[in-house]
Amino acid sequence: MSVLVDADTKLLVQGMTGKEGTFHTLRNRAYGTDVVAGVTPGKGGQDIEGIPVFDTVAEAVHATGANTSMIFVGPRFAAEAILESADAGIGLVACITEGIAARDMAEVHAYLEGTATTLVGPNCPGVISPGLANVGIIPGEVCVPGRVGFVSRSGTLVYQIVYELTSRGIGQSTCIGMGGDPVHGIGFIESLAMFEGDPDTDLMIMTGEIGGDDEERAASFIAERVAKPVVAYIAGFEAPVGKRMGHAGAIVTGSSGTAAAKAEALEAVGVQVARTPSEVARLVADRLAG
Amino acid sequence: MDLYEHMGKDLFRAHGIPTPAGRVCGAPQEAAEAARAFGGSAVVKVQVQVGGRGKGGGVELCRSPDAAAVAAERMLRDGFMGHVVDRVLAEELLPIAQEFYTSIVLDRSTGGYLALMTAEGGVDIETLARERPETIRRVQVDPLLGLRSYHVRELTGALPVAAREGAADVVRKLFELLWERDATLVEVNPLVLLDDGRVIALDAKVTVDDNALPRHPDFAALAQEFPIDPVEKRAKDAGLQYVKLDGEVGIIGNGAGLVMSTLDVVARAGAKAANFLDIGGGASADTMATSLEVILSDPAVRCVFVNIFGGITRCDVVANGVLEALTRVDATVPIVLRLDGTNAEEGRRIIDGARHPMIVSVPTMDEAAAEAARLSREAA
Structure with missing residues (x-):
């Protein structure tokens, strides 16, 4: 098993006819993902290498039974693309698009609470369950199937760390790139909860970075609800302290948002925190061996 | 993008939020002229994209036009905490009865907005949040519903009765500004009650969402004003x-x-x-x-x-x-x-x-x- 995407995923791609959209759609299909439709308003009736294009998500769902959407629509229209998928009953939306206005995402975030749709992203590399389905831009060839669940804010660190895991023969159940935007879909807590409940995941990795308090809240969640081992990595110990004008951010979170504070919060609840990306794979190997 | 205080105040005025009279000055002489225009005194404030100006010597009360010129000269010459300073803001001195704090911020932990207000302005607000969090009123604002009257009453309930109506007007307009101009932070520290009963914004911190800049062409012009290496x-x-x-x-x-x-x-x-x-x-x-x-x-x-x-x-x-x-x-x-x-x-x-x-x-x-x-x- 795995989480979010698997052999039952029937993928629809919003913005498939654009350059990036086409490139990654075909890569996902070559990986073995069941890509059933594309959606581009005004291009209904066309096809891309045999994948039919529809004008609306509702039409595509009706005709193909798509249950997952991947979004490559540009930032001005991407928030609406998420809403369209939610209204068409799509269960999982992975929004790859970078640069969506925070206000638009705040509206989407509030709206999705009343729906059954799960959002990954935006500004994220997507989700892969190695050997089953790849929805997004994570290079499938660096992944192998296995029993480690992985969730990350940074995209490039997913590639880097998965590569090191794979090099050591450690496979992954599912890798989730949650994205780094201030308003986003699922985060560490939702991901860890899914991995905790997944019988085919034995250990999970979370990689965070400076800013916000996602990692601190994940630490509290782990203390209360997670029994499986967790290995973490936080990037940005040496990052320059960002200039900050107002105080409201710190008052809201009660956290400094530094890498040190995050690592400390995680270590306090028994999570092993690696100091380099390579150390992540080492700690995971030790943990699985022991 | 963090705006200079004077840019934030331009936005405030455009949305009907009262601010002190002020002039942006690029030379000491202009600060002296401003002080003369304000009746002989002025507050001279360094314009930078960082906070901590009050504690760091970036704000000076000047009792004469000469003093204003001297303060402006120092700020323009020395910069502020390593930042180049090419302008100061000289503002009229006003008789303050009481200082408060208010802000609205994009809250990344909920994906919505959070409005804050406290009667204890002018102090170090982060220390206050740590030591006496109960003095700060917090209201979650659903982006689909916006800031409602009961939110505003809850917030201004923290203030003395004399300031409530004026503060309610300010916070409503702050939310409008935040929403219409795609800000992720609007903060007023301090928001003040004057001796004459008016409630006005003595400071303005506005952060606008970089991702939303394409739909606000006027912000692109402001971005050109910040010094860049x-x-x-x-x-x-x-x-x-x-x-x-x-x-x-x-x-x-x-x-x-x-x-x-x-x-x-x-x-x-x-x-x-x-x-x-x-x-x-x-x-x-x-x-x-x-x-x-x-x-x-x-x-x-x-x-x-x-x-x-x-x-x-x-x-x-x-x-x-x-x-x-x-x-x-x-x-x-x-x-x-x-x-x-x-x-x-x-x-x-x-x-x-x-x-x-x-x-x-x-x-x-x-x-x-x-x-x-x-x-x-x-x-x-």
């Missing part, structure tokens, strides 16, 4: 993100997370980054040449660490890009190149085959960081 500008014009730091290793990487991680690994190897540049997904010869030019133009750089993980980007393409870049750019210091991921072996073969005297190819991130640290020490 020439090297940073060159990188920005090429679509690259460059940040200057104070160490000796120049860093080029692909992706924000990997670049941040590279800074950490270099620090663990005992060196410090001089600067860093995120080349994002692409690593064409052009991008690489510009990146190396930018990084090498910093005289503090004793060694360059190019850290590339090939995902969709293929390492053989990166390798050729680096070699081609070096036909255009003179490498004056050694370049440690780490290529890993897609087609890494092919990439390393290309580099090894070229036998370029300034390139040291190292397969892993940790070893490459150690080598970069060693080389930068040798060059010291």
